[in-house]
Amino acid sequence: MMLVVVRVVVCVHIFMLFHFACLASHSCHSEESSALLHFKTQLITNTTFNKDKYYYANPCPYVYPKMRTWENGTDCCSWMGVTCDSVSGHVIGLDLSCSALVGIIHPNSTLFHLTHLQTLNLAHNYFYNSQLPSLFGGFMSLTHLNLSDCEFKGEIPSQISHLSKLQSLDLSSNYGLKWKETTWKRLLQNTTCLREIVLDQTYMSLIGPTPNPLSLIANLSSTLVTLSLSYTRIRGSLTSDIFCLPNLQQLILSENELSVHLSELSCIASLSMLDLSGCGIQGPISSSFSNLTYLTSLNLMGNQLNSSIPSSLLNLQRLTHLDLSMNELSGQIPNVFDRLTNLQTLFLNNNNFQGKLPSSLFTLTQLSQLDCSSNQIEGPLPKQVAFSNLIELFLEDNLLNGTIPASILSLKSLRVLELSNNRFIGHISSEITSYSLEYLFLCGNKLQEKILESIFHFVNLTFLCLSSDNWSGTVHFQLFSKLQKLEYLSLSGCNSLLLESETSMNYTFLNLYALQLFSNNIIGWSKFSGNFPQLEFLE
């Protein structure tokens, strides 16, 4: 009753303002309302089910059982997730993503009675590894179909190519969905408005290599903006022409075995994001990349690239993210970062880079993550760094020497500092003022002096490794319990450090699960009376 009154009042107000809008606003068609209500009864909502499923990586900002707002007797156009056409009143949009739906959509489902649907989003629900019904190909008005992470499996019905008005298709993260070559071809021929194709983690190995499944994309040349086919096992060859599709902005082909033949680019590409990580690319970094001048993100991680970094690559002045990690790149890192002032993340780790880190690298004020670990980088770090936004710095497993500059140890936003297994020396006792540190690994260097007094001010320290350094002096072990968040502590192999424990105090390591103290000079082990409720690993 309240609802009706509110509607009438609102309607009268709107009527006075927009005469026509009010006349045109329909309530839900009864057959569509009934189709939705029946669809609701065919599935269950189980929020705890989804919680279990997404324990490790929850793709939904929040899970909400939208269907619980659907009630007989109320206007279905007002139901959560339902959109009606303002003129005809037909249901044209259904967004039930992240709605904790569990069940099977059978071919007799009343979902398929909603023939006016233009957008349908069922992403992140659980349909029990059931077959994707061919009736999805019957929504002739559909422009947006999103069935990402629904646990559908089996062959993708060929009728999907009937959706000739599709602009956006997302079937990603349905590990069991398989493409047939004819279905893929027909889809690309018939859906000439497709702007977004997101099919990551569907199975495309049955397509190609001839005709090249990627060159078939050329059929969509004038519309395609996003093509995302990571982990699809698509077999094909990547040629430069695909970069030249006039509107393509995102190209994500990571973790596929592609044969890559990049020649000169004779176009001005609009590509802004390119991800070719884990694609088995061998040989030098192609000079073609340096002509992709609109790139903001370039990911070539985990290939077998074996050249040095061509300095032309760093002409890509719009870059904010560059990942060249886990290749066989060598030589000196070129000193050209003063041109890449927008860089926010830079990963050069696990290569064979040699020589010093270039001085221009330390001028990048926007950088938030820098990883140059596991190379053969040598020499001291500069005294001054301009990393005012740096959050994570990984430089472990190199040949860096000299002292650790105070300017790094006082970065205000730093949460991760990993400098293990280098040749750092010297005293750092009072210089550390990066109080935001959560992860501090200084192990395997030759650091000296009494670091320990200052460390106890780092309230958020969770992982602390100080092993195999040349610390000296005496430290009362229970002081570490001041670090209430500590989960991992390693002080192994610090031969000159005397670790002392007193029985006169009761102390608790609330969160500590791993403690390494081997090869230490420990005084009074028998008096280690602390409480370690979480401890699982003790060396």
Ligand SMILES: *[C@@H]1O[C@H](CO)[C@@H](O)[C@H](O)[C@H]1NC(C)=O
């Ligand atoms: C909705 O309510 C009407 C009137 O009470 C009833 O006739 C109809 O069967 C109900 N529909 C559904 C789907 O429950």
Ligand SMILES: *[C@@H]1O[C@H](CO)[C@@H](O)[C@H](O)[C@H]1NC(C)=O
């Ligand atoms: C919801 O899912 C949880 C976890 O899988 C299960 O234990 C529970 O029985 C389910 N509840 C219903 C009503 O199906």
Ligand SMILES: *[C@@H]1O[C@H](CO)[C@@H](O)[C@H](O)[C@H]1NC(C)=O
């Ligand atoms: C729909 O089909 C399924 C599977 O064939 C069946 O179990 C179910 O009873 C059918 N529902 C209706 C309403 O016909």
Ligand SMILES: *[C@@H]1O[C@H](CO)[C@@H](O)[C@H](O)[C@H]1NC(C)=O
């Ligand atoms: C192409 O789309 C139309 C509908 O727009 C459909 O009738 C036809 O069967 C489709 N062709 C293929 C090959 O899927």
Ligand SMILES: *[C@@H]1O[C@H](CO)[C@@H](O)[C@H](O)[C@H]1NC(C)=O
């Ligand atoms: C599909 O829906 C999910 C959940 O709403 C969303 O995160 C994702 O971006 C959508 N896919 C596309 C291509 O828009």
Ligand SMILES: *[C@@H]1O[C@H](CO)[C@@H](O)[C@H](O)[C@H]1NC(C)=O
């Ligand atoms: C689409 O691709 C097919 C096969 O590659 C080709 O024969 C056809 O001419 C293309 N159509 C358009 C509009 O580009």
Ligand SMILES: *[C@@H]1O[C@H](CO)[C@@H](O)[C@H](O)[C@H]1NC(C)=O
């Ligand atoms: C880059 O573009 C220029 C101008 O379009 C062209 O002359 C040159 O050959 C291209 N270089 C590469 C490596 O593709």
Ligand SMILES: *[C@@H]1O[C@H](CO)[C@@H](O)[C@H](O)[C@H]1NC(C)=O
């Ligand atoms: C780089 O890799 C290519 C292809 O595997 C190989 O032919 C070439 O010899 C390698 N070059 C170097 C310098 O290792």
Ligand SMILES: *[C@@H]1O[C@H](CO)[C@@H](O)[C@H](O)[C@H]1NC(C)=O
């Ligand atoms: C640091 O390493 C560089 C190059 O390996 C070397 O020239 C320099 O003498 C070393 N400095 C110190 C203080 O060991």
Ligand SMILES: *[C@@H]1O[C@H](CO)[C@@H](O)[C@H](O)[C@H]1NC(C)=O
């Ligand atoms: C410690 O962590 C808490 C919670 O993440 C945060 O609010 C606080 O600012 C951090 N303290 C420092 C000194 O960074």
Ligand SMILES: *[C@@H]1O[C@H](CO)[C@@H](O)[C@H](O)[C@H]1NC(C)=O
């Ligand atoms: C360790 O520190 C002591 C002084 O505390 C010093 O004599 C010794 O040379 C240092 N060892 C190394 C390897 O730096």
Ligand SMILES: *[C@@H]1O[C@H](CO)[C@@H](O)[C@H](O)[C@H]1NC(C)=O
């Ligand atoms: C430490 O705690 C234990 C157990 O809670 C208690 O028996 C002991 O008396 C305490 N020792 C001191 C010195 O407070």
